[in-house]
Amino acid sequence: MTDHPLQAWRDTLEDLGVMGLVREPMAAPEPIPAPPGPRPADLRLGLRPASNPVAQRPVPPRPSSAPPTAYVRPTDPIGCPPPEAVAAAATLADLERAVQGCLACPLGPGRLKFVFGEGDPEARLMFVGEGPGRDEDLQGRPFVGKAGELLDKMIGAIGLKREDTYIANVVKCRPPDNRTPAPEEARACLGYLHRQIELIQPAVIVTLGATPLRELVGVGEGITKVRGQWKRVRIAGREIPVMPTFHPAYVLRQYTQDVRRAVWEDLKAAKEWVDKAAEDQGLKTED
Template identity: 50%
Template sequence: MQQNSIETRQLEALLDFYLEAGVDSFPGDDRVDWFELTRQQAALRQQGQEPRPAAQAPSGPDTGSADARDTRHSQFAPPVKTIPAQPIAPSSGQPAVIPDREIVGAARGLAATAATLDDLRSCLEAFDGCNLKLTAKKLVFADGNPDARLMFVGEAPGRDEDFQGKPFVGRSGQLLDSMLTAIGLDRSSAYIANVVPWRPPGNRTPTPQETEICKPFIQRQIELVNPDVLVFLGAASAKTLLGVQDGIRKMRGRWMQYPGNGKQIAAIATYHPAYLLRSPLEKRLSWRDFLSIREKLTSQ
């Protein structure tokens, strides 16, 4: 009985993930080129015509009556509660875009126009080149003190961050706060942001295209903050912004240089707090990293 309960919860979690990712049906033998469909709809809008609603995903070949199919499935699948489809964010009125060099170039140009952090936030709010904006509830721009000497950069926001519009406010954020307190600091002593400012559906990893589109904005954000010490929380943000390929185990604790606004910023990578929650034994290594961060701040 307990095993069936566990399987049911796992299946429900999987269905939740699919729904948040926009998957609400099973594909059949016929395939739909949704990129081409998006192009066709955009062309119709340019001509002043209202495109027809996208067709539902085709069903697979008929394998018998609906009752027969349901009977066969129910013999093997545990009972699952009905999960209503999640509404798409209001910004989804914009058609999805296909990530390409033109979009990345537009992101670079827009980010370069920002003279202040407020300008940069406004640029991101107006930018429709990243499809993650279509499913996210809020833009997760930053938290903390923009005049701080210390800046943290993670990869992407999660569920709690998406609800509140601030980075690192869930369990991993609470752990980060505790780590800061341990070295005599708090959020007023640091500035916190992510490479990707919108939550990927289901907390999946951002695609390389999504990361590349968002990269100019975080680069400009670092330029405007111009910290003395830059800390990458996890390997993903370090790889994106430093161009290194080492894993976090090999990279962490090693001081590097990040090209800042007229200076070389001391940069270091450490374990992401979410990883520490899953692997608490690694906290001892992060503690060493944070002691090194405190020493670097003191010596500069």
């Protein structure tokens, strides 16, 4: 039998240590595991698996449900003026200097300006509102926004000017978003307001809205029920008549003839009391 033409070539390769012309097949690489498919429960719920699970962002931790840390009032005499310093103030200017750095409640650190109050230090008629708004916080003066413009007109309607009266608020710093001051915030400022009233000695106080009526006078009924009804507040052993009426901001929101007439009647009654008190004081002086 004649040898195959390639037999000699094969014999030569075997002599050289080459066992064959065909390379042995390489071992097949291990298959890369595919991403896990959707679980049966996910399919039932209609949930689709993520296209790239590795690239998914980690789920952020849930915010803590722990209550916010209580505000810690300072202990220094500037951040928390002691009652002795408030009582020792002989004038409104002295009082303002003593309390203008107050941080005794959470409103203090958020204010732009401390809104002490302004007007005649011997005013016979005093207005007390709730707290500063945005414009008051910017300027450091009470009632200078739209509500303040209306208050000026209300004062003018009874024959007085703004500077003939004294205007202050229960709290001296702006509450966030102009919300109603919290009871603890009002209590932190109430001593300052009491001392203002002691120094001014007004014949009549007009409270504007429900907050000063509640915090200063202690009447918690709605302002719509008690407006126009005389109340009294005792400050330093002296009883002062109080006329509750609507806040000018409320009048702007409810600018009806009935609301405006009600405020007019309230202020007219307050002015008549002031005039009567001045007349009585004049008679006592002559005697």
